[in-house]
Amino acid sequence: MTTFKITDELIEKIQQLIEQKQNKELTTLLSDLHYADIAEIIHELDTEEGVYIIRLIDAQKTSDVLTELDDDYRENILKNLSAKEIADEIIELDTDDAVDIISELPEDRKTEVISHIKDVEHAKDIVDLLRYDEDTAGGLMAKELVKVNENWNVLKCVKEMREQAAHVTRVHSIYVVDDNDVLKGRLSLKDLLTTSTRSEVKDIYIPKVDYVYVTDTAEEVAHIMSKYDLEAIPVVDEMKRLVGRITIDDVVDVIREEAEKDYQLAAGITNDVEADDNIWKLTKARLPWLLIGMFGGLGAASIINGFQDTMMVYPILLIFIPLIQATAGNVGVQSSAIIVQGLANNSIDGELIKRLLKEFLLGLINGGTIAGIVILVSHFAFKAEYLVSITVAIALITVIVNAAVIGTFIPILLHKRGIDPAVATGPFITTSNDVLGILIYFFIAKMILGF
């Protein structure tokens, strides 16, 4: 497939067509494009131009465009649309997407928009979904699904399903419920294609069905769906009544966002920022971590300051500070990243003590190798005294082992206390290992060189 590529010429052409109100040409041009591509185009236009396109193009297409827009852009565009116009867009969407948009509106606008949704069933479903926290299964699910009663026969099934399928964008599974709407199992589409129409549902359905509760977290849902390779999963309430279904495309976003969040935390960026955000938002996301690093640096400064006497006797010790610091930081980040990722994938098991022992051994191997090289360089290149080289080598090994153990221990501890271990990566772990590393260095120097 030749992927759609946004070009400056295309954007200019669209801006020109908007300015000249060439609606017919504009409609033709855009109608060939996928909604995800139109969303990309709108990201390049200003708000008025975006609103112009949303108003011009059929709501059947623009409703999907709205769901694809970044939050900021969507907010700006929705501000410029009337409640009636927003309702017209929302009517075209599945309930989960509709709720995503409505939930971003101010409280009074919500009510106004919902009052314009004429289909009472659709409005009811949306209001229902507004109750759930967006980070739970309830917040991810849609009300559109195909379900059949266990007491029906296949003929009645197919008839009812044709009816229901008209409201469902993609049919994944056919869920089987009893008279109280309690989830009993599922029928696969394949079975339906290959079974005689005279069979009864209760004789052919598969009773083994994975499901989640409305209150399960989005991460749990993502974990279950990706572990068991599910493309859709039914959602039940506390009475096991079928209340919705979640599809894999919604979960792909959760998985990606989860991974990106960990990555950003490791790199010292809070909030979900993107390269194209404005400078103020980027500063807000980045400055706090730099300040942590700054306080670490100032802490290190006062440690070195406290050893001023040493500086006079063994000035050569000071040239190895960057080496000690960089090594401590690097090891800490490595150890914590591996644990954080393991925790995210649920692949960490076994005892804490065994894991710490392993990191200890790893630290000894890595530390020994690096200390060996450094002792040679220190002796031959920097002509350092014998005892100074020994000091640097022992300090390196100690610092590496220490950083490895801390980098492993802290994320596991945080995880056990229910805190996201990813906050313990990046600048946080680097800074504490920096300061601790320098402290260890001077302490060992004091012991060996005895000043």
Added chain:
Amino acid sequence: MTTFKITDELIEKIQQLIEQKQNKELTTLLSDLHYADIAEIIHELDTEEGVYIIRLIDAQKTSDVLTELDDDYRENILKNLSAKEIADEIIELDTDDAVDIISELPEDRKTEVISHIKDVEHAKDIVDLLRYDEDTAGGLMAKELVKVNENWNVLKCVKEMREQAAHVTRVHSIYVVDDNDVLKGRLSLKDLLTTSTRSEVKDIYIPKVDYVYVTDTAEEVAHIMSKYDLEAIPVVDEMKRLVGRITIDDVVDVIREEAEKDYQLAAGITNDVEADDNIWKLTKARLPWLLIGMFGGLGAASIINGFQDTMMVYPILLIFIPLIQATAGNVGVQSSAIIVQGLANNSIDGELIKRLLKEFLLGLINGGTIAGIVILVSHFAFKAEYLVSITVAIALITVIVNAAVIGTFIPILLHKRGIDPAVATGPFITTSNDVLGILIYFFIAKMILGF
């Protein structure tokens, strides 16, 4: 759903049952579990126990278990199975999963295993798929799909589909081809449920269909499928003939691995390692990056060594080295991470010069804030001379701006040259910014303090 939780008791019980060869009880116990859960259990057992389970349980289930195992575990288990036994497992799998397993075998075992696959069509498909690089659409696709000829009517369609569907685990889309097997469009299952059986395919099919070429990269496929929310995509050859289809569950793995790889690179870990890998593998993944950091540290050492005279005149300058270094490293990682993530999501556009200007401004804001605090601390807490505090402040601003610009520039440059920009994050960018930061610091000190 109450998620399956592996416990020490369960593992012990299973080990006991294996030792006592209690096959009946073992089968009952495991038959209730999902294949992904059995794979988790096998990860806790030794190779012989794993082989015992694979041999004991029906191939219909264990074949899926094999696909879920980590590469190392699978390799060990396959070594202990005969070619015939492997073939029996593979027969149960879809072609894409079958190829994933066969492609890991040594060349002569491959031939032997394939010779045991009695279904010639299945064997042909597998051999076909072995041709493709695993990081391409061809390497991801399966041969199992449902396709109909544009010249059929719906009745013939349904009849043929029932036949085809028996070989396909999940029916996503029905692809429409012409007499030469060239992809023409698709039929949705929903259409099929709601259309009269007398219609002709060519009158009801949707000609707009997304597809990828066999040679497209796995990342391209992942990008297209997640951008356009596709659950399956057909794969065509150079003549646009339909040769396979890729489902979203395979792509979810690609997306996750992509994100994890970037994260690991940023944290200074090469290869795809996990916390549970052995020490040797972990050392191999971590030591190279620590060595880069070490050479950086030694570089910094010789820079400081070169300014020995200064050390004597202004020893207080030395206590700020960790601060300069940590700040340079943190800023560099932040800037590069934001760009790398933007590049991975295809959300980076606009001119390079504008982006560098933005980072320059960001650096000024962050640098100004930090320098302001540090100048106060340096003056009041460390009682540094006026000119020394000024030196540290100016150096901090310069170092931050420099690190921000370099952190932005290098990933973009690498990306333009077709190199994965993620390699430029983590220890690599930290180390170069460390060294450069210290160089800038001493250079500015020299200019201001004039030694």
